Each structure stands twice: as C-alpha cells, then as structure tokens.
Amino acid sequence: MNKHSMIFIGLDTHKEFHEVVYCEEQRGATPVHYGRIPSSKVSVKKLLRQFESKYPGATLHVVY
Numbered sequence: 001m002n003k004h005s006m007i008f009i010g011l012d013t014h015k016e017f018h019e020v021v022y023c024e025e026q027r028g029a030t031p032v033h034y035g036r037i038p039s040s041k042v043s044v045k046k047l048l049r050q051f052e053s054k055y056p057g058a059t060l061h062v063v064y
Contacts, residue, residue: 005025005057005058005059006024006025006058006059006060006061007022007023007024007025007051007055007058007059007060007061008022008023008024008025008061008063009021009022009047009051009060009061009062009063010022010023010031010062010063010064011062011063011064012064013039013064014039015039016038016039017036017037017038017039018036018037018038018039018043018044019033019035019036020033020034020035020036020037020047021033021034022034022051034047048060048062
C-alpha cells in the first residue's frame with residue numbers, strides 16, 4: 001500500500017510564473033518549496049505528471 005494517499009500542492013500564481021509548494025498528508029509534515037514553473041498549461045500538466053510519478057496512487061489536491 002502506498003504510504004501517501006493525499007498530496008497538497010499550492011500554487012502562488014502570477015502572469016508569467018507559478019511558485020509551487022507541496023506537502024504530504026502526514027500530521028506535522030513540513031511544506032516543501034518545489035520551485036518556480038512557467039504559467040503555461042503545458043508546464044502545469046508536466047508538474048502534475050511529475051507528482052503522479054513520484055506519488056503513484058495518491059490523490060493530488062491543488063490550491064492557489
């Protein structure tokens with residue numbers, strides 16, 4: 001069984017880029033600054049594919 005069932009991804013959106021932070025579901029987990037990505041649909045889709053690969057089977061919750 002996968003130890004991560006939910007991953008929370010936060011986006012601070014701007015016209016040209018998004019700042020990305022994520023946190024695993026465990027109580028007391030520390031948010032991790034992923035970095036800055038371009039604000040294109042392609043970049044966001046690529047980001048989500050990377051999280052799906054890193055956390056297979058987890059539910060991704062994206063907020064901004």
